[in-house]
Amino acid sequence: MHDIGVEKLGKVLGINRTYISNYINDTYQTNFNTWIHKMRIAEAQRLILENPQTSLGQIASMTGYTDQAHFCKQFRVVTGISPTKWKKENAEK
Numbered sequence: 001m002h003d004i005g006v007e008k009l010g011k012v013l014g015i016n017r018t019y020i021s022n023y024i025n026d027t028y029q030t031n032f033n034t035w036i037h038k039m040r041i042a043e044a045q046r047l048i049l050e051n052p053q054t055s056l057g058q059i060a061s062m063t064g065y066t067d068q069a070h071f072c073k074q075f076r077v078v079t080g081i082s083p084t085k086w087k088k089e090n091a092e093k
Contacts, residue, residue, distance in 0.1 A: 041078040
């Protein structure tokens with residue numbers, strides 16, 4: 001989902017946004033946006049390994065990012081390296 005937010009998630013689940021936010025903060029020691037990015041990047045890593053022929057642009061779209069540049073930026077924030085470098089290092093394993 002490209003436009004997921006704590007408020008939208010709360011409406012979908014029928015739970016107060018503050019409750020969701022507090023739960024994520026307490027359980028994962030991070031805020032909602034960082035939590036979402038970490039989950040998206042973990043999914044991207046799985047997809048990259050399982051579908052090495054899929055372009056990073058497609059992976060970005062499949063994991064909820066609207067463009068490849070934002071995906072690459074967030075990938076680097078979460079993992080410390082670019083998705084291209086991560087793919088190369090992990091495809092060899």
